Amino acid sequence: MLDEFALILHLDDVYWSEQGRKSVEVVAVTAALVGLVLLGFVPFGVNDLSENELQDRGAAISTVAGNFLIALLALAKGKARLAIFGVIVPLIALIGAVRLARPGSAWAKRFYRNRPRARARSSLRAYRHDRRWSGPRRKLEDWIGGRPDPTPKPGAAPRP
Numbered sequence: 001m002l003d004e005f006a007l008i009l010h011l012d013d014v015y016w017s018e019q020g021r022k023s024v025e026v027v028a029v030t031a032a033l034v035g036l037v038l039l040g041f042v043p044f045g046v047n048d049l050s051e052n053e054l055q056d057r058g059a060a061i062s063t064v065a066g067n068f069l070i071a072l073l074a075l076a077k078g079k080a081r082l083a084i085f086g087v088i089v090p091l092i093a094l095i096g097a098v099r100l101a102r103p104g105s106a107w108a109k110r111f112y113r114n115r116p117r118a119r120a121r122s123s124l125r126a127y128r129h130d131r132r133w134s135g136p137r138r139k140l141e142d143w144i145g146g147r148p149d150p151t152p153k154p155g156a157a158p159r160p
Contacts, residue, residue, distance in 0.1 A: 028144060029084055036088065073097040078105030102126050 067090045074096030075083035086093020100122045101107040112119045 025141070029081070033084075033088065067093065070094055070097050073107075076101075076105065077107040078102030100125055 068087065070090070071083045071086045071093040074086055074093045077096060077099070078101055079096035079099075082092055082096030086096060100118070101112070103119070103123045103126050108119065108122055112122060
């Protein structure tokens with residue numbers, strides 16, 4: 001099912017195109033998370049509680065809920081990878097929640113609308129980050145899922 005994520009998302013066979021990269025990312029992240037669970041990794045450190053701490057389930061539940069809210073904040077700021085991994089390792093989501101939002105994220109649209117300086121800083125940071133990491137990320141994606149076909153399918157709409 002995960003292998004056909006691009007087909008389900010786009011309702012077209014885009015696996016070897018640029019849109020098919022989302023499928024590769026979803027499969028890689030899901031495989032990593034399933035691998036952690038299969039290796040016995042229990043998120044949030046709940047397995048490290050002593051007998052006294054086990055009786056206080058409210059504190060554990062509030063910790064998990066707080067971590068989940070921080071992950072949602074990171075997701076609202078356009079940092080999906082940090083939010084996904086932050087659900088398992090709490091401090092990772094905190095990094096995404098504290099830093100500036102990506103320019104097209106819901107957070108930026110809502111809170112940077114009347115703040116041109118914050119919008120400019122966000123755009124500059126995203127540009128520098130993408131310029132620095134797009135090459136290595138593309139090479140990794142090409143290695144995992146294969147290089148996309150640069151020629152469009154007959155009858156397909158041109159890419160923007």
